[in-house]
Amino acid sequence: MTTELAFIEALRALATHPEARGLDDDVAVLDFGGEALVLTHDAMVEGVHFLPGQDPADVAWKLVATNLSDLAAKGAEPLGVLLGYQFGADDLRFLAGLKAACEHYGAPLLGGDTVSAAGAQTLGLTALGRATHRPVPARSGVRPGDSLWITGPVGAAMLGLEALKSGHGDSEAYRRPLALLSSGRILAPHVSAMMDVSDGLLLDASRMALASGVTLAIDRAAVPLAGPEDRRDEALRWGDDYQLLFTLPPGCEPPLAAFRIGAALPPGEAPLLLDGRAPDPAEKLGYEHR
Template sequence: MITESALIQSLRAIAAHPAARNLDDDCAVLEFGAETLIITHDAMAAGIHFLPGQDPADIAWKLVASNLSDLAAKGAEPLGVLLGYQLGGDDARFVAGLREVLDHYQVPLLGGDTIGATGAQVLGLTALGRATHRPVPSRGGGQAGDGLWLTGPLGAAMLGFEALQAGTGDSLAYRRPQALLAQGQALAPLVTAIMDVSDGLLLDASRLARASGVTLAITSAAVPIATPEDRRDEALRWGDDYQLLFTLPADTAPPCPAQRIGDVLEQGGEPLLLDGVAPLGKLGYEHG
């Protein structure tokens, strides 16, 4: 089996339509008459994205919120979702959670498909949105001289996951992440590049750097974290926090709460520098 990044690279030759954006973004951006449609799809599997025996209502929440977070990184207004659902477990509880999260974000369910299958449950969701600003921001516009910013602390989901595993403590950040739609819409007219942090700050920052053709220099002490200080490095590599990572021109202030965590440099030998050097080890979560 090849790695996730290798598979995506092989798919780029097929995804030739301009809306695919060379598969460098988490969303397709499709011009449609006077509107621009934003389309994203994420899947979740038991044992990978949620724990066996986890409350299906929380699984429904995370499935929707993670997709809406991709729309947030495009400054999009959600229009609706399509659900791909594998029957199994407490399906009624999943439906209750789905209703709750869709009501929370005021997003309609438009359709989808259900299947019966054996093995680990796999769920999918397609989210549709409309651009609130054009051109729609991407990962690919960062420029040397920009500042690198983050909307909020990292590591809360990691602590929540551990609390859920232990059966004690506050697990809400892992079970029910928030999609920062209002922040994304406010940022869209100003940013040069933007994405959400779902697979770990260091990994996602390296993706933004490659898409933009720059080097990102992060100061680790500047990154806000929700963990104890001795777990800072873990927080920078853990995912599921869904904060927005973005670049702004040096003379531009963010229109929402955010922390400057580094700088955009001319492209060098490495896409990412952490405290002046290329970070070692696994940068975040990748499939395969």
């Protein structure tokens, strides 16, 4: 058994094409006929990314939104999606959610594949987009002196899952997250680096720092929360919020409402500092599959 990080490191030996971006970016960017084509693929598994028995329409929405969030982080506009679908308990309900999501985001279904199998349902989606700004933002563009920003609060999905499990409260942030496509297009011409927060703010910030060869220093109290203060540490690690995390060069201000949460420093002993200290290595920074 290998860790997720070790497996991705091994994959990098295969993904040598420059347009794969070293597998650091959650997308591939292909120059094509004077345009830049942005491609991404995400999978979701029952019992891991969604609850057994959860409304298939919500599952379909989340599958589309999470993929399009990767396009948002590149300032891309969606061209369409390809679906990999394992038949489930209510396929018609899934189709209803898929239709609603594709229409909401203007991302037509272009094709895909269907399979039948036993066990937990596994779903995949490939999203194709067109870059609206060149160069296409990457995780690797942070430079010392840049400021670190996030578009909105973290922790909403964490509370949403708890509400869904209990049957009380608002679960929409977990069931139907939003891809911030418009915000990504507005930010793309200004940022030095950008990504979406899917696996936890601390983990994703550390990935950005490693890709850029810097240390990112986060002010814990500056991070906006969707939940109570006593759950701040959980919210910083939980993920599934799909806010945009980005950096700006010195002296620049964001062209939309956002929260400044830290700054980039020259590379140090750790890629991430939280209130001036490296996080405890025994504590996970976010969600990893292994």
